[in-house]
Amino acid sequence: MIEVGMKDIQDAYEQIEPFVFKTPMIYSEPTSRRVGSEVWFKMENLQMGGAHKIRGALNSMLKLSPEELKRGVVTASAGNHSLAVAYAAKLMETSAIVCVPEYAPLTKRQKAEKYGAQLLVCGPHFEDAERKAFEVARETGRKFIHAYETPETIAGQGTVMLECFREWKDFDAVLVPTGGGGLLCGTAIACKAEHPETKVYGLQTEASAPWLRSFHEKTLHNDCAYAPTCADGLEGAIGWPNVELALTCVDDIFAVTEKSLREGIKWMSVMHNLMIEGAAATCLGALFERHEALQGKRVLCLISGGNIDPERFCEICRESYPWQKEGKSKGEVA
């Protein structure tokens, strides 16, 4: 079992604090009104690089020896972790190679390149990118920086929740977008240590939900159906170590529909002038779909990232929903 405790999260925060934003936490009046809960957003979409991933990447890389740093790093990710590693490598004056699958959004690739990383595009699935990254690590001696499955990454991502607790503690539930499960496990460990009554729910999209059966049946099940998804950050198969860890600290996993995701993206743009990515929009989706489970509760949503391709964002902005006024405003002409 992966060993991560509150002490690791606290240590991680001490290490990374000078390099990351203390992102704002805001209360969302319109969301609260709509879903009958009290809803807060922890805005990691405003984090360096536009996502929480910099926390885990930095915590991993700050532990490297001077020799390891000299050889550089390599990683595989659908996007946000890649650009986090690229950014961390820039800060630490080393070089990074990042392997991404073909579906990695342009905006995430461009940011990784902007930070000076070398980008390798590696086939249709996340697994293709991962395979290539392992190969590069083996051949070049570069250190592989895992996106979600090491104590360092999990402790790093857990610092998000630590920051929230420094502002306020009494959440009834925390909603956590879940891909590999690093943010989920880090959050749950922090919650169980600091405020054990807080329920922690992992969120996936129905289009890619291996966590759902794996968690409920306590065995790894990557054999679910995979469909195209707006939540590129959550796409793909998972590993047993994080599921095993999650079974000790996470309360449940939900899967939300793509329709709800898209609605969540539009909702955040209309109500809060924010661009959020599909992964983060699972929080809105879960609130929109599960009024019963979260009804009347104080719910913290981890808005895990905001890196969405403008083209996709604009496509979603053109969709219309019942809570919007249709077409023209009704103002009378005076």
Added chain:
Amino acid sequence: MIEVGMKDIQDAYEQIEPFVFKTPMIYSEPTSRRVGSEVWFKMENLQMGGAHKIRGALNSMLKLSPEELKRGVVTASAGNHSLAVAYAAKLMETSAIVCVPEYAPLTKRQKAEKYGAQLLVCGPHFEDAERKAFEVARETGRKFIHAYETPETIAGQGTVMLECFREWKDFDAVLVPTGGGGLLCGTAIACKAEHPETKVYGLQTEASAPWLRSFHEKTLHNDCAYAPTCADGLEGAIGWPNVELALTCVDDIFAVTEKSLREGIKWMSVMHNLMIEGAAATCLGALFERHEALQGKRVLCLISGGNIDPERFCEICRESYPWQKEGKSKGEVA
């Protein structure tokens, strides 16, 4: 001369604090790097209603007598003040009529209606809306809530700067999007009281810049050229009282090009996943255009609002700039 002092701003904050967000202030690493200054954003685009205007509107309306509240209120505005008055009226359980010019963005009209206000669309210019609102006030006994030119409004808008100073004081310069001048005067009064070394610059768009000559020649000049603008919140003629007040506390006025504005909107979406409106983007425009004046300085940008029509936003998102990678990311296929 309009009389507003620091005490009025402090009193205003005491009144409105329970109803407004303490909006986040963030340091922008990419903007700082690009322009060679240290740049902070005070994010009033995340304020209730998506703009700072709720502060002035609430401060004005909290001072109304029960009889005045019973008769309701009326206002004229290009958008953000209208929806602020609508929201304040909802909070205070009174009714609001808001008069807007035809160019008022759909998103602002819709939000005002959503808060329950009656919307009147009144001709092509801001002055048309204002004329209508005065007429409604006269005929119905509704109290007219001014958008920028009363001590209550100015003190209310000044609370933005008060909040910033509670976090940090040592800004060399503050950039303030300027339409009627309420936010500009409120900000300058707070600065001169709390940290007089801080320079306060008002920003307009070249497409509508009556402040420029009025301020420099110390006489009202509304006879400048007016062109279509992305900064709908800043459009239109101004009044002498706020210019007179600004001459006692504001350091200078700049006008920025429409091109820089648009670039500012795109920049904020790419770098920070934020939707900001044209008015707020004057801050980015000024930074992009005036490297010399602000070079090496600690600059606070008041991101005054985020209510931009999605259609316009998406149109701007499709524009490309030299700081972006063109077309496809360069990642090699591995």
